[in-house]
Amino acid sequence: MLTRIALAALAAACLPAFAQTVPAGYPANYAGTLAAAEKEGKVVVYSTTDTKAAQPLIKDFEALYPNIKVEYNDLNSTEMYNRFIAEVAAGQGAADVMWSSAMDLQVKLVDEGHAMTYVSPEVPKLPHWAVYKNQAWGTTYEPCVFIYNKRLVTGSDIPQDHASFARILNTESAKYKGKVTTYDIDKSGLGFMFFVQDTKYFAGMKDLERGFGKTGYRVYSATGNMLEKVSSGEHLLGYDVLGAYALVRAKKDPNLGVVLPKDYTLVLSRVMFISKAAKHPDAAKVWTDYILSARGQKVIGGAVELFAVRNDIDAEYTAAKLDKELGDKVKPIPVSAEITTYLEPAKRLEFLKDWKAELAAGAK
Amino acid sequence: MTSAANPSLPANPGPGGLAFARGLPRALTIALTAAAVLAPLSLILYQSLLSAPFFDANKVLGLDAYRFIFADPDFWRALGNSLLIASGMTLIAVPLGGVLAFVMERSDLPSKRIIEPLILVPSFVSPMVLAFGYVVSAGPVGFYSVLATKLFGGVPWGLYSVPAMAVIAGLMHVPNVYIYASSALKNLGSDVEEAARIAGASPLQVAMSVSLPLIMPALLFSSVLVFFLGLELFGLPLVLGDPEGHLVLSTYLYELTNKLGTPSYHLMAAVAICIVALTVPLVLLQRKLLQNTRKYATIRGKAGRVRELPLGRWKWAAIALVCLFLLVTVVVPLSGIVLRAFVTNWGLGVSVIDALTLDNFRAVFEEPTHTRAIWNTVLLGTIGGAITVACYTAIGFATHRRNDAWSRIVDFLVLAPRAVPGLLIGLAFLWVFLFFPPLTPLRTTIFSMWLAYSVVWLAYGMRLISSSLMQVSPELEEAARTVGARRGRISREITLPLIRAGLLGSWLLVFMIFEREYSTGVYLLGPGTEVIGAELVSLWQGGAIDVVAALALINIVLVFIGLAGALRFGVKLRD
Numbered sequence: 058m059l060t061r062i063a064l065a066a067l068a069a070a071c072l073p074a075f076a077q078t079v080p081a082g083y084p085a086n087y088a089g090t091l092a093a094a095e096k097e098g099k100v101v102v103y104s105t106t107d108t109k110a111a112q113p114l115i116k117d118f119e120a121l122y123p124n125i126k127v128e129y130n131d132l133n134s135t136e137m138y139n140r141f142i143a144e145v146a147a148g149q150g151a152a153d154v155m156w157s158s159a160m161d162l163q164v165k166l167v168d169e170g171h172a173m174t175y176v177s178p179e180v181p182k183l184p185h186w187a188v189y190k191n192q193a194w195g196t197t198y199e200p201c202v203f204i205y206n207k208r209l210v211t212g213s214d215i216p217q218d219h220a221s222f223a224r225i226l227n228t229e230s231a232k233y234k235g236k237v238t239t240y241d242i243d244k245s246g247l248g249f250m251f252f253v254q255d256t257k258y259f260a261g262m263k264d265l266e267r268g269f270g271k272t273g274y275r276v277y278s279a280t281g282n283m284l285e286k287v288s289s290g291e292h293l294l295g296y297d298v299l300g301a302y303a304l305v306r307a308k309k310d311p312n313l314g315v316v317l318p319k320d321y322t323l324v325l326s327r328v329m330f331i332s333k334a335a336k337h338p339d340a341a342k343v344w345t346d347y348i349l350s351a352r353g354q355k356v357i358g359g360a361v362e363l364f365a366v367r368n369d370i371d372a373e374y375t376a377a378k379l380d381k382e383l384g385d386k387v388k389p390i391p392v393s394a395e396i397t398t399y400l401e402p403a404k405r406l407e408f409l410k411d412w413k414a415e416l417a418a419g420a421k
Numbered sequence: 422m423t424s425a426a427n428p429s430l431p432a433n434p435g436p437g438g439l440a441f442a443r444g445l446p447r448a449l450t451i452a453l454t455a456a457a458v459l460a461p462l463s464l465i466l467y468q469s470l471l472s473a474p475f476f477d478a479n480k481v482l483g484l485d486a487y488r489f490i491f492a493d494p495d496f497w498r499a500l501g502n503s504l505l506i507a508s509g510m511t512l513i514a515v516p517l518g519g520v521l522a523f524v525m526e527r528s529d530l531p532s533k534r535i536i537e538p539l540i541l542v543p544s545f546v547s548p549m550v551l552a553f554g555y556v557v558s559a560g561p562v563g564f565y566s567v568l569a570t571k572l573f574g575g576v577p578w579g580l581y582s583v584p585a586m587a588v589i590a591g592l593m594h595v596p597n598v599y600i601y602a603s604s605a606l607k608n609l610g611s612d613v614e615e616a617a618r619i620a621g622a623s624p625l626q627v628a629m630s631v632s633l634p635l636i637m638p639a640l641l642f643s644s645v646l647v648f649f650l651g652l653e654l655f656g657l658p659l660v661l662g663d664p665e666g667h668l669v670l671s672t673y674l675y676e677l678t679n680k681l682g683t684p685s686y687h688l689m690a691a692v693a694i695c696i697v698a699l700t701v702p703l704v705l706l707q708r709k710l711l712q713n714t715r716k717y718a719t720i721r722g723k724a725g726r727v728r729e730l731p732l733g734r735w736k737w738a739a740i741a742l743v744c745l746f747l748l749v750t751v752v753v754p755l756s757g758i759v760l761r762a763f764v765t766n767w768g769l770g771v772s773v774i775d776a777l778t779l780d781n782f783r784a785v786f787e788e789p790t791h792t793r794a795i796w797n798t799v800l801l802g803t804i805g806g807a808i809t810v811a812c813y814t815a816i817g818f819a820t821h822r823r824n825d826a827w828s829r830i831v832d833f834l835v836l837a838p839r840a841v842p843g844l845l846i847g848l849a850f851l852w853v854f855l856f857f858p859p860l861t862p863l864r865t866t867i868f869s870m871w872l873a874y875s876v877v878w879l880a881y882g883m884r885l886i887s888s889s890l891m892q893v894s895p896e897l898e899e900a901a902r903t904v905g906a907r908r909g910r911i912s913r914e915i916t917l918p919l920i921r922a923g924l925l926g927s928w929l930l931v932f933m934i935f936e937r938e939y940s941t942g943v944y945l946l947g948p949g950t951e952v953i954g955a956e957l958v959s960l961w962q963g964g965a966i967d968v969v970a971a972l973a974l975i976n977i978v979l980v981f982i983g984l985a986g987a988l989r990f991g992v993k994l995r996d
Contacts, residue, residue: 107965109788128948131790133962135678136944139848146476147855149864162683208770241663243495244676275664278675281964282663289768290562302964310766400682409680 080350083178093339095124100340103141104156106327106363107131113360118347125340134159134246138166141332145171150334153341156196156327156348158299159246161396163328167193168394172330175342179349182367184376186391187326195326195392196348197357198364198376200300201251203316204284204307206293210314218320219259222296226268233272238283239296241276242412248276251297251323253399253408254390258321263415265296270419288312299325301374305362317383324379324389326366446909450819451827457876458834460857461849462697465841469690476856486691496692499673506587506658506669507651513591514647518598519640521746523628524739525599526606527614529729536743538984542751544596545933545980547954549656549961550973551593554754555580556660557761562769564760565753581665590657592750594650597881598643600930604888605639606632614730624735639888645707646839646880652696653842655940656958670696671842671940686848693841700840704833755977761970781971791972794951797867799979801874801952802932805867809875809882809935810928816879817886818912822895835879843940847873851944865949873941882931889923890916925992929984936980 079087094100104111108131115127132140134157144151157163166172172192180188187195203216214229216222226233240248256262275292277283280299284306286292295303300315307313329348331341347353351370358365358372365375380387390396399405464475469487473480490496524530525537543551559565559580566576579585609632617631618624633640655671662672674692678684732739761767764776785791816835820828838846850873854864863869875882893916901911939954946955953976960969 107960108790109784109965109968112788130947131959132946133959135684136946136959139678139684139944140851142474143476143852143855146474147861149855149861165683206769241676243680246679246682249679249682276666277663278679279962279964281961281966284964285966286664288766289557289560290770291556291560291768312766312768312771402681405680405682 080178080346083346087178090339090342091122094337094343095122097337097340098124099126099128100153100337100344101128101130101151102154102156102344103130103132103137103152105132105134105137105158106156106361110361110363114348114353114356117352117356118344121347121352122343125343127344134162138162141166141171145332145334150332150336152332153335153337154329154331154344156329158199158325158327159250160195160325160328160390160392161250161400162246163193163330164189164392164394165397165400167330168397171333173333173335173338173341175331175345177342177346177349179346182351182369183349184366184368184389186389186393187366189328189392193328193330193392194345194349195366195389196329197301197325197327198366198379198389199325199327200317200364200379200387201297201323201325202300202303203318204287204295204298204303205314205316206287206290207312207314209290210293215314215316216294216318217316218318219255219265220261220320222294222318223261223265223268225294226272227264230268230271233293235273235275236291236293237269237272237274237296238286238292238294239269239274239276239298240280240283241278242409244276244278247280247299247325248297249399249405249408250390250396251325252412254323254388255297258323258388266412266415267419269296270416270421273420284313297323301363304374317379319383319386321386321388322379322383324376324387326389326392327363328392446815447819450815451831454816454819454831454834454879457872458838458879460853461846461876462837462841464849464852465690465693465845468686469694471687474686475852486685486687490688490691490695495668495673495676499668499670500695502583502658502662502667503652503654503670505583506590506654507648509584509587510591510594510651511644511648513588514594514598515640515644517591517746518595518643519602519633519636520628521595521743522599522602522606523632524732524743526603527611527628527632527730528624528732528736528739530732530736530739530743536747538988539747539751540599540743541596541933541984542755543593544600545937545984546755546977547656547937547939547957547973548590548593548654549660549939549957550758550969550976551754552589552657552660553761553961553966553969553973554757555589556757557767558753558757563757564767564773567769580661581667583667586658586661586667589661590651590654592746593657594647595746595750597647597650598640601639601643601884601888602633602636604885605636608888608892609635611730618730624730624732624739627730641707641710642884645703645836646884648703649700649836649839649880652699652840655842655844671844674842674845689845689848693845696842697837697840700836704836708829708832758970758973758977761966762974765967781967782975784965784968785971785975788968790948790951791956791968794953794956794972795975795979797870797951798936798953798976801867801871802935802983805871805874806928806931806935809871809878809931810886810924812875813879813882813886813927813931814917814924816883817890818916821887821890821912821916822898835883838876839878839880843877843938844943846877847941848944850876850941854945864945865947867950869945870942870950870952873945874935874938877938877941878931878934881934882927885927885930886924889920889927892923893919925987929987929992932983932987933980936976936983 108129111129115129118127137157141152141155167189174191176191203222205215214225216225242249242252280302283295283298284303287295288310303315307315329345331345335341354365354367354370355372357363358370358375362374365372368377399408468475470482471480472483472485521540525533557563569576614627614631617627653671654669658669658672662669670692674689677688762781764773765778766776820831854860854869897915898911901915937954939958942952942955943958953972957969957973
C-alpha cells in the first residue's frame with residue numbers, strides 16, 4: 058500500500074515533465090491549446106525589452122513548458138515596427154508575439170487588423186485599462202520618473218513634482234544651463250507619448266517647456282544615454298525618464314537619484330499582442346497567458362525588474378506597491394485608441410510646432 | 422577606378438561564338454554587380470516617389486516626399502552641417518593622411534613597424550564607440566577634462582559643436598587616406614624625390630611639391646571617398662551631435678523614423694536620393710580631373726628602387742606629428758572605452774577605484790546572443806572577407822585595362838552605395854531579401870549581412886584591388902599576349918599570381934572594415950545574423966551602456982589579434 062502511494066506521488070511529481078496539466082482556473086479545453094502549442098514547438102517573440110532583462114522570463118517559461126522553445130528577438134521599437142509590417146506585407150510574418158514599450162505603435166498595429174483576437178483566461182485579473190478589445194494587453198506598470206545626480210544636486214533642488222521641476226528651471230536657469238535632459242521629442246516616440254500625457258495632467262506644462270528653453274536643455278533618443286550623463290555629472294537633472302531602467306541602475310550606481318513625482322506619476326505598460334499571421338498561434342497564446350499569469354508577473358516584478366501590472370502579486374516591483382506609495386496619483390497610460398491620436402502626422406507636427414514655439418519663447 | 426596608365430588591350434579577334442563565350446564571365450560579373458547594387462538603390466528611388474511604404478495598398482505616386490523635406494527647416498540645417506563636416510574632414514584627413522604616408526613610406530622615422538598598425542586603429546573601431554570613448558575621456562566631465570580643469574581652471578576644448586565633430590571625423594578618417602596614399606607611394610620610384618633633395622629641397626618641400634602631386638589620383642580618390650563617408654556619417658553625430666541638437670543628414674534620416682509617429686520611408690528615401698544626387702557631380706569631377714591619367718604614370722616596366730630620405734632636423738617634427746595624431750585619435754578615445762568597460766559608474770567626484778568591476782564582461786559572456794555575435798563577426802570578417810575579396814577581384818578583372826562604357830558604369834556602381842547612409846541601405850536590403858522570393862530563405866542567415874557589407878564597401882575594396890592590379894606593368898601581360906595567351910589565361914597565370922600579396926593585404930583591410938561596420942546591419946539583425954557592430958547600436962538605444970563598452974572593447978581586441986597575427990605571418994598591409 059505504502060509503495061503504491063509513493064509510486065503515485067512520484068508519478069504525480071513527474072507528470073508535468075511529460076504532459077502539461079491545465080493551469081488552475083483555466084477552462085478544460087485549454088488542454089487542447091497546450092497540446093497544439095507543444096506540437097508547434099516554439100514561439101517567436103519580437104520585443105523591446107532586451108534579452109538580458111527578459112532572460113529570467115524565458116528560462117522560467119521553458120522550465121514550465123519544456124516542449125516550447127522561445128525564440129526571442131530584441132529590437133528597438135521602430136526597428137520592430139518596421140520589420141513587422143515589412144514581413145507581414147511580404148507574406149513572411151515571422152513574429153508570433155509582439156511586445157513593445159511603444160504603446161501607441163502597438164495599438165495602431167492592432168487597429169490596422171494585425172492582431173489575433175484571444176480571450177485570455179487571465180484577463181479578469183488585469184486592470185480594465187490594460188485590456189484592449191481582447192487583442193492587446195498591458196503587461197507591466199512602469200513609472201515615468203525624474204532623475205538627478207546625487208552628488209551634485211541636494212536639498213530643495215531635487216524636484217519633487219512637476220511644478221517644482223518647472224520652478225527650478227525657471228528660477229535657477231544659470232545653474233542648470235545645459236545640465237537638464239529629457240527625451241528628444243523629434244526622435245523618441247516614447248518621450249513624445251509622455252509629453253502628450255503630461256499636458257493632460259499638468260497645467261503648468263508651458264512653464265516647463267519655457268524652462269527647458271531657458272536652460273538650453275539637452276535631448277537624447279535613448280534612456281541609457283540620459284542615465285549615463287546624469288550619473289557622470291555632465292547633466293544634473295533628467296525629466297520623464299523610463300523608471301524601470303533608472304531604478305535598476307540606481308540600485309548599483311551611487312550617483313543616480315530617482316524621484317517618483319508626487320503630484321502625479323505616469324505609468325507606461327508594455328503592450329503585447331499576438332500576430333494574426335502567427336505561425337505558432339497556440340504557442341503564442343500559451344506564452345501570452347504565461348506573461349499575464351501570477352507566475353509570469355512575479356518574475357516580471359522580480360528578476361526582470363520591470364513592474365508587475367497585476368495587483369495580486371508579491372514581488373520587489375509591483376503595481377500594488379506603487380499604488381500604495383502614491384495612491385491615486387498614479388496615472389497609467391491606457392491601452393486604448395486614444396493614445397494613437399498623435400500618430401496622425403498633421404496633429405503630431407502641430408504638437409511639435411507648439412512645443413518648439415514655447416522652447417523658443419523661453420530661450421529669449 | 423582604372424585611373425593609372427592603362428592602354429586598353431585590343432579586343433580579341435575570333436569567331437563570334439567563341440568571343441561571346443569568352444566575354445561571358447565578364448558580362449556575368451558586371452551583371453551581378455549591377456544587380457546587387459541597383460536592386461536596393463532602385464527600391465529606394467521608387468520608395469521616394471510614393472506617399473506610403475511601397476508594400477502598402479494605399480500608396481500614391483507623387484513628389485510629396487520631396488516637397489515635405491524641402492519645406493522642413495531641419496533638412497536644410499542637416500544638409501548644411503553635413504556639407505560642413507564632410508568638407509572639413511576632407512580638408513583635415515587628406516593632407517594629414519598624405520603627409521603621414523610620406524613620412525612612413527619615405528623617411529627614416531624609427532619604429533615604423535609598430536606605428537603603422539596604430540595609425541590604422543581609427544579605421545577599425547566603430548565611430549560610435551570612438552565617439553563614446555571621447556565623451557568618457559574628454560567630454561565635459563571626462564577624466565582628462567577633470568584633469569585639465571585642475572591644471573588650467575577650465576576645459577580648453579569642446580566635443581559637441583559642428584567644428585569639433587568635423588575635426589574628430591577628419592582625424593578618424595586619416596587611415597582611409599593613408600592606406601591609398603602610402604600604397605601609391607610604394608609604387609613610386611624615389612629617384613625624382615632624391616633629385617629634389619639634392620637640389621636642396623627640405624623634406625616638407627619634397628612631400629608637398631614632388632611626392633604628393635605624383636600620387637594625385639590616389640589622393641583625389643580618397644578625397645572623394647572621405648567626402649562620401651562624411652555625408653553618411655552616423656555614429657559620430659548620433660553620440661556627439663545629440664547634446665547640442667546638431668543634426669546631420671543621417672541623423673535627420675533617423676529622426677524621420679519617428680518624427681511623424683510612424684516610420685516615414687518615403688521621406689527617408691527622398692533624403693537618401695538627395696545625397697546620391699549630391700555625389701554624382703563629385704564622381705564626374707573626379708573623372709574629369711583624372712582624364713589625363715597618363716601624366717601620373719611613373720611605373721613603367723621596372724619600378725625604381727625606394728630609398729629612405731633622411732629627415733635630418735625635421736625628424737623631431739615628424740615624430741611629434743605622429744605622436745600627436747596617435748594621442749588624439751587613438752589614446753584619448755580608447756582609454757575612455759577601456760575605463761568605461763571596467764567601471765560601474767564614473768564622472769565628477771567619482772573615485773574610479775571604488776567603481777571597478779568585471780561585471781560588464783560577465784554580462785557579455787552570459788548572454789548567448791552576444792557570444793553568437795562575436796562568433797558571427799569573426800566569421801564574417803575572415804571567411805566572408807575572403808569571399809568578398811574574391812568577388813572584388815573578379816570585378817577588378819572585369820574592368821582591368823579596359824576603358825569602355827562598361828568600365829565607366831562599374832566605376833559609378835561601385836561608389837553609389839556608399840553615398841546612401843548605412844541605416845537606409847540596410848533597410849533596403851531587408852526589403853530585397855523579403856520581397857525577392859529566391860533570396861528569402863537566406864534572409865535569416867549571415868549571408869544577408871555579408872551581401873550588404875560587401876556592396877556597401879565596394880568602393881573601398883575595389884580601390885585596393887585595382888591598385889594591386891595597376892602594379893602589374895602592362896609589359897608582362899603584353900608579353901603573354903604576344904605568345905598567344907588569351908585574356909582569361911593571362912589573368913589566371915600572370916596577373917593573379919603576381920597580385921597575391923596585394924590580395925592578402927586587401928583581405929586584412931576588408932576584415933578590419935567588416936569587424937567595425939555597424940549601421941548597415943541594424944535592420945538585418947536577427948537570430949542567426951547577430952554581429953557586434955549592429956548589436957552595439959541596438960544596445961546603445963536600449964541603454965545597456967555597460968555592455969556596449971565591454972563588447973566594444975572585446976571587438977577591438979579581436980581586431981588587434983587578427984591584425985597582429987596576420988602581420989606576424991607575413992601578410993603585408995600593402996604590397
